[in-house]
Amino acid sequence: MAFGGAWTGMAQALPELTLVAPDMPSHGRSxxxxxxxxxxxxxxxxxxxxxxxxxxxxxxxxxxxxxxxxxxxxxxxxxxxxxxxxxxxxxxxxADAPELLSDHAIKAKPFSDAMDARDLETAARTFNRMWSDGGPPWDTLPERTRAAMTRAIHVVPDxxxxxxxxxxxxxxxxxxxxxxxxxxxxxxxxxxxxxxxxxxxxxxxxxxxxxxxxxxxxxxxxxxxxxxxxxxxxxxxxxx
Known part of the structure; x- marks a missing residue:
């Protein structure tokens, strides 16, 4: 749900490298x-x-x-x-720990339900909650950030x-x-x-x-x- 600019911190930490960070479809400038x-x-x-x-x-x-x-x-x-x-x-x-995958599926159900309903904003919010490591609540994110995540979320089921x-x-x-x-x-x-x-x-x-x-x-x-x-x-x- 990010874009090439998300690698800025890594680029600064590895100044000896030249980084090429293409945006995936529905992300960033793509x-x-x-x-x-x-x-x-x-x-x-x-x-x-x-x-x-x-x-x-x-x-x-x-x-x-x-x-x-x-x-x-x-x-x-x-x-x-x-x-x-x-x-x-x-x-x-x-293959290695199917019980953990079952637990993951339970946690991902709100996202799956929102995608089934084509409620993309709710899907983006629940997906962000799962993977953002306890980051800022959805409503506190800049509108531009929320819009970018909502724009990109449709790629996940595929x-x-x-x-x-x-x-x-x-x-x-x-x-x-x-x-x-x-x-x-x-x-x-x-x-x-x-x-x-x-x-x-x-x-x-x-x-x-x-x-x-x-x-x-x-x-x-x-x-x-x-x-x-x-x-x-x-x-x-x-x-x-």
């Missing part, structure tokens, strides 16, 4: 998603088009981290290193099968388990238990992956704790 094409495919192709031909250090957060994982499997020659922060690849937790059912086949033999790109998997120390299971499952499956936990942070760690996240990435970026 055009709205058409609700016909696959949102995940559109975001993937747009990200691939924004990359240099030479290998890059790829950093992804949340759904962007899911796109980054797909890049690592389908275009490994374009990546020099990979850092994923709380990738919402719930198929991992579904990603469900990719995230929960692994329709990309990333958990199949020869995919992530064959990824040798130097990888860091990051989560917040105060994040959702389902994210802990997801991150741990990825580290267990990827042969060149290590993990980092950002103390006191939740899902929005790169925004709330950019210095800590940048510090955790230091060794990975030095290797690359």
């Amino acid at each position: 055009a709205d998603w058409d609700e016909i094409s696959s949102f995940g495919e559109t975001a993937f192709q747009a990200t691939l088009a924004a990359m240099d031909e030479t290998p890059m250090d790829v950093i992804g957060h949340s759904f962007g981290a899911m796109i980054a994982l797909r890049l690592a499997v389908e275009a490994p020659e374009r990546l020099r290193s990979l850092a994923v922060i709380e990738p919402v690849f719930f198929a991992v937790a579904k 990603t469900h099968e990719m995230l929960f059912d692994d329709t990309l086949g990333l958990l199949e033999p020869g995919a992530l388990d064959a990824c040798t790109i130097p990888t860091l998997v990051v989560r917040g120390g105060a994040s959702h238990p389902v994210m802990t299971a997801t991150n741990d499952g990825l580290v267990a499956r990827m042969p060149n992956a290590t993990s980092a936990v950002i103390s006191g942070a939740g899902h929005m760690a790169p925004i709330t704790h950019p210095l800590d996240v940048a510090k955790a990435m230091g060794p990975l970026l030095a290797l690359s």
